[in-house]
Amino acid sequence: xxxxxxxxxxxxxxxxxxxxxxxxxxxxxxxxxxxxxxxxxxxxxxxxxxxxxxxxxxxxxxxxxxxxxxxxxxxxxxxxxxxxxxxxxxxxxxxxxxxxxxxxxxxxxxxxxxxxxxxxxxxxxxxxxxxxxxxxxxxxxxxxxxxxxxxxxxxxxxxxxxxxxxxxxxxxx
Numbered sequence: 001x002x003x004x005x006x007x008x009x010x011x012x013x014x015x016x017x018x019x020x021x022x023x024x025x026x027x028x029x030x031x032x033x034x035x036x037x038x039x040x041x042x043x044x045x046x047x048x049x050x051x052x053x054x055x056x057x058x059x060x061x062x063x064x065x066x067x068x069x070x071x072x073x074x075x076x077x078x079x080x081x082x083x084x085x086x087x088x089x090x091x092x093x094x095x096x097x098x099x100x101x102x103x104x105x106x107x108x109x110x111x112x113x114x115x116x117x118x119x120x121x122x123x124x125x126x127x128x129x130x131x132x133x134x135x136x137x138x139x140x141x142x143x144x145x146x147x148x149x150x151x152x153x154x155x156x157x158x159x160x161x162x163x164x165x166x167x168x169x170x171x172x173x
Contacts, residue, residue: 011071012111013044014079015142017126017135019065019104021054028090028102029066035086036070036105041079045069047138052170055132060100064173067108067138076110080122083107108135112149125149130158133166 016036020028026049033043047067054060072079083105090103108126115124129135130148136159139146146155159167 010073011042012073014070014072014110015108015139015146016068016070016083017065017104017106017108017129017138018068019063019106019134020102021061021063022100022102023091025064029064031090032086032103032105033068035089036068036082039072039082040074041070041072041082043068043070045142047141048172050134050138050170051173052134054098054100055134056098063134065134065138067135067142069142076107076113076115076122076124077117077120079107079110080120106135108139109146109149114149131162133159133162133170136162137170 018029018032022028029049033046037043045068049064049066051062051064054063074082087101087103087105092101092103093099106126106129107122107124108129110124113124115122117123125148126135130151130153136155140155140159144155147153148158
């Protein structure tokens with residue numbers, strides 16, 4: 001029998017969404033993945049790249065998005081801090097909500113935890129994820145049995161609740 005390191009028992013399974021709609025979008029996402037691994041974060045699986053219209057303003061450049069499955073011992077707040085540092089390091093400027101950006105990293109699901117720390121802008125699971133094609137479709141690729149931590153609705157039903165326009169406006173690239 002192989003004994004697990006104590007930190008392995010504390011590691012949580014988390015889904016992150018990574019997106020970019022400025023600059024070389026694919027390279028920005030690859031850099032974000034590389035930088036995440038320098039912060040005690042193990043990437044277990046990664047979805048394909050998906051291109052979709054910018055939300056909420058489709059006139060902005062199109063996004064490339066992925067979802068990754070990770071393990072880490074970082075707390076939700078520590079992970080949020082790391083994600084924000086990486087976004088800034090990759091050139092993200094926060095001047096207007098939903099403005100085009102080189103990198104956006106969202107915590108989609110932190111080990112099925114529910115949490116709301118408004119002062120830190122941390123709500124788990126991500127409050128809009130169940131309405132976003134660019135989250136649900138790559139997440140489905142990674143875990144077809146995933147269920148929303150609050151509603152307990154499975155991912156297939158969530159995808160089926162998207163509009164036809166939303167389903168047609170995303171493509172794997």
